Amino acid sequence: xxxxxxxxxxxxxxGFGLTLGFTITYFSLIILVPITALxxxxxxxxxxxxxxxxxxxxxxxxxxxxxxxxxxxAGINVVFGTLIAWVLVRYRFPGRRIFDAMxxxxxxxxxxxxxxxxxxxxxxxxxxxxxxxxxxxxxxYTPIGITIAMIFIGLPFVVRTIQPILEEASKEVEEASATLxxxxxxxxxxxxxxxxxxxxxxGFALAFARAVGEYxxxxxxxxxxxxxxxxxxLLIVIxxxxxxxxxxxxxxxxxxxxSFLMLFVINLIQAWSRRRYGxxx
Amino acid sequence: xxxxxxxxxxxxxxxxxxWVRWALILxxxxxxxxxxxxxxxxxxxxxxxxxxxxxxxxxxxPDALSAIRLTLLVAAIxxxxxxxxxxxxxxxIAKFEFKGKxxxxxxxxxxxxxxxxxxxxxxxxxxxxxSVLGPWLKSYGIEILFAVPGIVLATIFVTFPFVARELIPLxxxxxxxxxxxxxxxxxxxxxxxxxxxxxNIKWGLLYGVLLCNARAMGExxxxxxxxxxxxxxxxxxxxxxEMFYNEYQGTAAFALASLLALLALVTxxxxxxxxxxxxxxxxxxxxxx
Numbered sequence: 001x002x003x004x005x006x007x008x009x010x011x012x013x014x015g016f017g018l019t020l021g022f023t024i025t026y027f028s029l030i031i032l033v034p035i036t037a038l039x040x041x042x043x044x045x046x047x048x049x050x051x052x053x054x055x056x057x058x059x060x061x062x063x064x065x066x067x068x069x070x071x072x073x074a075g076i077n078v079v080f081g082t083l084i085a086w087v088l089v090r091y092r093f094p095g096r097r098i099f100d101a102m103x104x105x106x107x108x109x110x111x112x113x114x115x116x117x118x119x120x121x122x123x124x125x126x127x128x129x130x131x132x133x134x135x136x137x138x139x140x141y142t143p144i145g146i147t148i149a150m151i152f153i154g155l156p157f158v159v160r161t162i163q164p165i166l167e168e169a170s171k172e173v174e175e176a177s178a179t180l181x182x183x184x185x186x187x188x189x190x191x192x193x194x195x196x197x198x199x200x201x202x203g204f205a206l207a208f209a210r211a212v213g214e215y216x217x218x219x220x221x222x223x224x225x226x227x228x229x230x231x232x233x234l235l236i237v238i239x240x241x242x243x244x245x246x247x248x249x250x251x252x253x254x255x256x257x258x259s260f261l262m263l264f265v266i267n268l269i270q271a272w273s274r275r276r277y278g279x280x281x
Numbered sequence: 282x283x284x285x286x287x288x289x290x291x292x293x294x295x296x297x298x299x300w301v302r303w304a305l306i307l308x309x310x311x312x313x314x315x316x317x318x319x320x321x322x323x324x325x326x327x328x329x330x331x332x333x334x335x336x337x338x339x340x341x342x343p344d345a346l347s348a349i350r351l352t353l354l355v356a357a358i359x360x361x362x363x364x365x366x367x368x369x370x371x372x373x374i375a376k377f378e379f380k381g382k383x384x385x386x387x388x389x390x391x392x393x394x395x396x397x398x399x400x401x402x403x404x405x406x407x408x409x410x411x412s413v414l415g416p417w418l419k420s421y422g423i424e425i426l427f428a429v430p431g432i433v434l435a436t437i438f439v440t441f442p443f444v445a446r447e448l449i450p451l452x453x454x455x456x457x458x459x460x461x462x463x464x465x466x467x468x469x470x471x472x473x474x475x476x477x478x479x480x481n482i483k484w485g486l487l488y489g490v491l492l493c494n495a496r497a498m499g500e501x502x503x504x505x506x507x508x509x510x511x512x513x514x515x516x517x518x519x520x521x522x523e524m525f526y527n528e529y530q531g532t533a534a535f536a537l538a539s540l541l542a543l544l545a546l547v548t549x550x551x552x553x554x555x556x557x558x559x560x561x562x563x564x565x566x567x568x569x570x
Contacts, residue, residue: 008379013460014470019373023385026366030437031391034403041406080312087309091302099310101553105317107492108545108552110499111397112519113538116526117320120327120535127323152316171295178294187295213396216501216519220526233398237506240405249406252399259394267387 038256042249053250058226059235063254066232069143070211073150074158077207078200081158088159089166103160106153111216118149119220141223146231149217154207161203165196198273202266209262213255324542328535339533340540347513348521348537354429355504355517356497359436363493364486367444372478375452376460386449392441400438401506404431427509432517435503440493447489448482451564455481484559488552495548499541 008016042050053059088100106114122129122139129139139145169192177187215233223229232255239248297305329336339345370389374382392400408415408425418425425431459481463473479486501519508515516524518541525534556563 008377011377011457012464013376013457013473014464015372015474016377016379019369020377020379023366023370023373026369027388030434030441031388034407034438035395037407037412038399038403080309083305084309084313087306091306093306097553099313101549102313102317104549104552105321105545108495108499108548109321110501110519110538110541110545112501112522113324113499113541113545114320116522116534116538117323117327120323121319127319148316152320155316174295184294184297209394213394213399215396215398215505220523233396233502236396236398236402240402240506243410245406245409245411248402252396252402255396256399259396263387263391263394 035256038249038252041246042253045246045250049246050250050253053247054254058230059232059251061227062230062232062235062251065143065146065228065230066212069146069231070150070208070214073147073154073211074204074208076147076151077154077158078204081155081203081207082162082196082200084155085159085162085166089163103156106156111153111214112220114152114217115149115220118145118152118217122148122221140221141225141229143222143229145221145223146218146229149221150211150214153214153217154211157206157210158200158203161206162196162199165199169195195277198269198277201269202273205262205266205269209259209266213259321542321546324535324538327531328539330535331532335532336536336539339530339536342533344513344516344521344524345533345537348516348518349540351429351432351516352498352518355433355436356494358433359440359497360490360494362437363440364444364490366441367448367489368486370445371448371452371482372474374449375455376457389442389445389449392438397439397500397502398506401435401503403438404434404507426507427511427515429515431507432504432515435507436497436500439500439503440497443493443496444486444489447485447492447564449564451482451485451562452478454564484555484562485564488555488563491548491552491555495545498544 045053084103088096088103119126119140121127122145124130124133124138124140126140132139137144139148173191173195174187177191178184182190213233215231215237218231219234222231222234224234232251236248236251236255239245239251296302370385374386405426406412408418408431410416415426423430425434459477460473463477464470468476498517499519500517501523504517505520505523508517508520510516510520510524512524518537522534522538522541525531525537
């Protein structure tokens, strides 16, 4: 009983056992047991079998495509996401609130809808595609198309992580910097940007993690050519359709391990930012 | 006098020159127009390409209607379950101090960092051929995979954190004072919840439900893996969009997609309205995901 008493601090409010018990049971049934089944199935191949499946050239190529395009997309999103957050917080212009609301569109629009819409725009006969096609540039059905879909779904993560920090940043620090003789550019690069860095890094990590796992918006525009424009989540689906369940589980386990690592890094950034700047983004 | 323009420019040392401001605004808006507005417009223009008659007609096809029915059914099961979970989890986390709380909060966010395809795959491995559970349930006539229960499970998985992560910070901000007052005045635990806590969190709860529902109705990857895509039986709206699209039925695909796009727009409008009207009754972190 002593150990249990130390596990939670005493409180007059009832319902601790009921709510925590339900939370843990529901979490175990929906999340924990199925993920355990996944890990067990991939280890069922044995050590050598696991690595043979994980290091298969087509698997490696798909992982490379997924991670490389996600990295580029997250990089572009950091630049434009920071810019959009800045513009939305600092400037007043007509239609600002509508654009502010529009930032969340990728969260609300189903990925399959985004996928076919982007394909319609960037296909060689599409709205944008017909203008770049004569220049010899193909967007849809190439890794460029994958990157564009990933930019679409990742943008709100960057904007929404930076926005609240920018809103809270006090103007006085900038005024002090200006008073001390710094130019506007110096104030932005040496005073504002460093305090935004944790939020920018978190936004980058969130956008990257989402892009790596993205499926619906990517597969329509990707073209899905093995070794060229085939993403890792699609290869999981292909392995499933071949009834190669163990092969699918191996790719999924590799991806899961990497996303847990990302989650860990995000938590580290936030802990560091709380110590350094007194807030968690 | 010659110094005046210079003085005007330096008047506000914490602001950028006007031309820089407008250049930045323009760059941001062009980027958003290209990547956010254009896809949305494309959905509606492709849907209406062959006229309003073809649009309405394609929405009345049996495939489209059964997909709409299934999507509504799945959301009607998955969203309430995650609401109950979200309330229970935030009650336990916000009203009590216990060991491992931070870890539990991280765990609740877990489904957000898992690829949708993997969210579906885990259930295929749990209930599919070669598993222990699948054949055992089948011997009792219970089908999970390639049937509605599997679709519901996969949808619950991907929408798992939405309500909880909105309510946890909100209830942590509100503290336990109101509940303690109600209890000390003789209210029972359930009375305290229904009459004190629930009214306090109602807008935050609605906010979480909106986001949860949008994702539940629009989920594609996780559902695609478990559904088996049996026409008229296990195709939700996003899956039916894919089927129409792959069969070169462009109008039908985009017409059904336009309904989902409308749902997204309605979600955004309601969400923004909640943020403007009841911003201080939502979680401080409610804007991010």
